[in-house]
Structure formats: structure tokens, C-alpha cells
Amino acid sequence: MPVPSELLRGVAEAEITPRGIRPHRLPAWVREQFPDGQLLSMESQPSGVRIVFQTTAGTVELVTHPTRITYLGAERPRGRIDVYVDGALTVRDTLDGGDRIEVDLTSGQTVFHPGHAHTTTVSGLPAGRHRIEVWLPHNESIDLVDLRADAPIEPDDAALPxxxxxxxxxxxxxxxxxxxxxxxxxxxxxxxxxxxxxxxxxxxxxxxxxxxxxxxxxxxxxxxxxxxxxxxxxxxxxxxxxxxxxxxxxxxxxxxxxxxxxxxxxxxxxxxxxxxxxxxxxxxxxxxxxxxxxxxxxxxxxxxxxxxxxxxxxxxxxxxxxxxxxxxxxxxxxxxxxxxxxxxxxxxxxxxxxxxxxxxxxxxxxxxxxxxxxxxxx
Incomplete structure (x- = not known):
């Protein structure tokens, strides 16, 4: 199923895209008022953004399509997705695939390289209800394509400061x-x-x-x-x-x-x-x-x-x-x-x-x- 926007924490809004939804940390009126390239790139990287839900599922899969900026001649670590189950780090998944925008720092020229979607899997969860918290990458933009589980997914209503x-x-x-x-x-x-x-x-x-x-x-x-x-x-x-x-x-x-x-x-x-x-x-x-x-x-x-x-x-x-x-x-x-x-x-x-x-x-x-x-x- 598409990721319901009500499961997202730490966002201003979720934009509907051809692939799914894209979390934004700043509202549309800011992006329209001041469409600065640096600002738009940074606010679309979901630093601090989580998908939070409860489920009795034994397996959960999140399909995403990342977009990252790379620099010619300079390696940068890939983004990661962290999954916490009942407060414990259970999966740390390094992204692969996705689109890549390569920047030549000497000339300023950019080249676009398309890529494939990425799937993060959490499996072998014990019986019972679990609180799942998925931290999205802080350094790559991402489209949320699909959230799958072998049991219903429900919003987590815990209210924290x-x-x-x-x-x-x-x-x-x-x-x-x-x-x-x-x-x-x-x-x-x-x-x-x-x-x-x-x-x-x-x-x-x-x-x-x-x-x-x-x-x-x-x-x-x-x-x-x-x-x-x-x-x-x-x-x-x-x-x-x-x-x-x-x-x-x-x-x-x-x-x-x-x-x-x-x-x-x-x-x-x-x-x-x-x-x-x-x-x-x-x-x-x-x-x-x-x-x-x-x-x-x-x-x-x-x-x-x-x-x-x-x-x-x-x-x-x-x-x-x-x-x-x-x-x-x-x-x-x-x-x-x-x-x-x-x-x-x-x-x-x-x-x-x-x-x-x-x-x-x-x-x-x-x-x-x-x-x-x-x-x-x-």
C-alpha cells in the first residue's frame, strides 16, 4: 500500500509524486516563495523524518526510490534507513540504487543517472504487537513507494513532547x-x-x-x-x-x-x-x-x-x-x-x-x- 501520510513524523507535508509520496520538511508556500536550489535540495532530504506505526506483522517491507547528489572525484557515503522495533535498533539498511545527480565541482556541470528502487525488509518479528519506527535517510531525498506487511498496519497514537x-x-x-x-x-x-x-x-x-x-x-x-x-x-x-x-x-x-x-x-x-x-x-x-x-x-x-x-x-x-x-x-x-x-x-x-x-x-x-x-x- 502507499505510505499513509498520517504515519509520517517530522514533516511539513507529503507531496504526491508519480512514484508515491515525497516527504518535505518545509511547506509548499516556502518552496514557492523562495525556490533556492540549495534550500530545496536540503529540505527534501528527510533528516529527522520517521514512519511510525504499530503492527502484529512478522515481516515489514518499505519500498523507496532515493535521489542523491554526488560529486565527481569525491566519494560520499550512501544514505541509510534505520528501523527501531519497540525502541531497539533492529535494521540498519544502506541504500543502493536510486537516481544520482553527479556534480562536477570544477565546472558546475551536472549529469543525471537514473536508478532502481530500494527495498528495506524487517523480518522474523516475534508474535505480538510492535511499535515500528523507520528513520528515513538524512542525506538523500526519497520517494516512499510502498509499505507492505503480513498483518494490518495501524497509526501509533503515543503523544510525546x-x-x-x-x-x-x-x-x-x-x-x-x-x-x-x-x-x-x-x-x-x-x-x-x-x-x-x-x-x-x-x-x-x-x-x-x-x-x-x-x-x-x-x-x-x-x-x-x-x-x-x-x-x-x-x-x-x-x-x-x-x-x-x-x-x-x-x-x-x-x-x-x-x-x-x-x-x-x-x-x-x-x-x-x-x-x-x-x-x-x-x-x-x-x-x-x-x-x-x-x-x-x-x-x-x-x-x-x-x-x-x-x-x-x-x-x-x-x-x-x-x-x-x-x-x-x-x-x-x-x-x-x-x-x-x-x-x-x-x-x-x-x-x-x-x-x-x-x-x-x-x-x-x-x-x-x-x-x-x-x-x-x-
Whole structure:
């Protein structure tokens, strides 16, 4: 049967396609208002999206048709589907097939390579009713073609507290091993909350439409991680960044005046700590085993308002202090999640994104900070 949209968690909507349905993390009005290629690519990758249901079936099969972006001369790990049965990881399935869009980083040209559908199978389930949670790939777009089982599938009506998180490619899951191991998923699973992940690679740019999406989203907890993409893009100066963040928070508060809201500054990233953007791919790393990123700005060049991560942390802390009347607004320095000591122990493989092991550490630290008895989401 086609995957019923009511089984999907962590989505804005499901688009009907010739193959089935395609989960979207942003609503159609955003995609129509600002059809930016980077944003559209990222929001269609179902980071944090799950199919959740109950069944007495012994075998369940999910047929999908993935679409991925690859780079000529640079290998990228395939996406995975994680299946949890009654809270335990039971299947970790690496995708094969699907369509491939190959990008030549030197010329910008793209080539489309069609592929076949993929089937994920869970078999040998013991007798009785089970809660099945299927985490879709965080790094490949996907059409949900068919959901098959040898017993009826029913919606799971368990109501968990809902955490909505917005951030950059790190929150999206870059370099994470699997969809349930991106750091927001690690934190959500540990805390026992429902995740809606609005981590969007390259697109945490204080966009007003994202603030409206968050304003209108049901939420028990909210977190906003801002800064690294603004520096990567060299997209703002100090004079425009600070008022934009105020406006972003004001819009969210229009819909969620009292919901706990955590403002998070950037994690440690050596290339941008004292050097503004734009960020770029190191040409010398193209064609090697590991593409790397570099900062192309001038170190220390902040006199005219150019932004570095150190400047952004200072300004976000000051901004939070000036909004002290909002007792449910909290600030977290991102280096408490991943700082210089962590970078020495678990270096950023590409100079920008944490490793799979670091995602685990960040997620656990966030859960310990935010969801414990004295935390902002207690």
C-alpha cells in the first residue's frame, strides 16, 4: 500500500509524486516563495523524518526510490534507513540504487543517472504487537513507494513532547553515520521526545520564512542554532545580523510566547573562529579521499562589521542578555557542545562538519544540558 501520510513524523507535508509520496520538511508556500536550489535540495532530504506505526506483522517491507547528489572525484557515503522495533535498533539498511545527480565541482556541470528502487525488509518479528519506527535517510531525498506487511498496519497514537530544532548542516546531519545518529536524533531519543528537525544544510541564514514556519509549528520546546552559515556565506554584517536575529525571535514569540526557547551559538570551527567567510572547498582536496573546506576571508578583519564565529558568540550572548525579560529564552554557547578540546580529540574531518563520533557526543551533551531536571527543557 502507499505510505499513509498520517504515519509520517517530522514533516511539513507529503507531496504526491508519480512514484508515491515525497516527504518535505518545509511547506509548499516556502518552496514557492523562495525556490533556492540549495534550500530545496536540503529540505527534501528527510533528516529527522520517521514512519511510525504499530503492527502484529512478522515481516515489514518499505519500498523507496532515493535521489542523491554526488560529486565527481569525491566519494560520499550512501544514505541509510534505520528501523527501531519497540525502541531497539533492529535494521540498519544502506541504500543502493536510486537516481544520482553527479556534480562536477570544477565546472558546475551536472549529469543525471537514473536508478532502481530500494527495498528495506524487517523480518522474523516475534508474535505480538510492535511499535515500528523507520528513520528515513538524512542525506538523500526519497520517494516512499510502498509499505507492505503480513498483518494490518495501524497509526501509533503515543503523544510525546514535541521538540522543534533549526540549524545548519551540522544539525541536518553532515558526516553522521546514520539518520538516527545525527546529533538532534541522538538527543531526542535519549530524552524521549518527538523531533522535528529543521536543520538545513547551508540554509540557517536567519531567513524570515523559517521564523514563520517555526512560529506556526506545534512545539513544546524550541531551539535555534545560528551563525556558521552566515559566516560561510559572508551573508551579513554585524549591523544587519543582530537586528535580524531579534526579528527572528520576535516572529517565533508571536506564535509561542511562553514555550522554552534555546538560542545556540556556533560550535567550534577553527577555520572561521577568527576568519570571516566566504567559505569554500579547498581546490587541492578535490579528487582526494576527503574534500575539505577553507575560509577565504582575511583573519581578524572585523573592523567593518564582518562576522567570525567569535564575534557571533559574543553578540548572541549579548542579545540574549538584552532580552532577559523573556524568562523562557535561554542561551547556550555552542563550544559547550563541541569546543577546542573536542576538536583536538575528534577533529572535523572536512574542516567544517563533526565526525560520526562527535555527533554522538554533541547529542548526548545537548540532552544532558537541555532535558535534565535543571535544564531549559525540564
Amino acid at each position: 514535541l521538540w522543534v530544532h533549526h540549524g545548519s548542516s551540522i544539525s541536518h546531519g553532515s558526516n553522521a553515520l546514520a539518520p538516527s545518529e545525527i546529533w538532534p536524533a541522538v538527543a531526542a531519543r535519549r530524552a524521549g521526545v518527538e523531533l522535528r528537525n529543521l536543520g538545513l544544510g547551508g540554509s540557517a541564514l536567519v531567513d524570515p520564512f523559517l521564523a514563520r514556519v517555526i512560529r506556526d509549528a506545534p512545539a513544546d520546546y524550541l531551539s535555534i542554532k545560528l551563525g556558521i552559515n552566515v559566516v560561510n556565506l559572508d551573508g551579513m554584517r554585524l549591523r544587519t545580523f543582530v537586528p535580524a536575529v531579534h526579528g527572528f525571535l520576535d516572529t517565533i514569540r508571536d506564535g509561542h510566547p511562553d514555550v522554552p526557547l534555546l538560542l545556540i551559538s556556533p560550535l567550534f570551527c577553527a577555520i572561521h573562529e577568527d576568519t570571516p567567510g566566504p567559505g569554500a572547498i579547498d581546490p587541492g582536496s578535490i579528487g582526494t579521499d576527503q574534500v575539505r573546506f577553507v575560509a577565504t576571508g582575511t583573519p581578524g578583519d572585523v573592523a567593518l562589521g564582518r562576522l567570525t564565529l567569535q564575534v557571533i558568540r559574543r553578540e548572541l550572548r549579548s542579545l540574549a542578555d538584552r532580552r532577559a525579560a523573556d524568562k523562557n529564552l535561554h542561551y547556550l554557547d555552542g563550544t559547550a557542545l563541541y569546543g577546542p578540546a573536542d576538536a583536538a580529540e575528534l577533529p572535523l574531518p572536512d574542516g567544517l562538519h563533526p565526525s560520526a563520533e562527535a555527533h554522538q557526543r554533541i547529542g548526548n551533551r545537548f540532552a544532558e544540558y537541555a532535558f535534565t531536571q535543571d535544564g531549559p527543557f525540564a
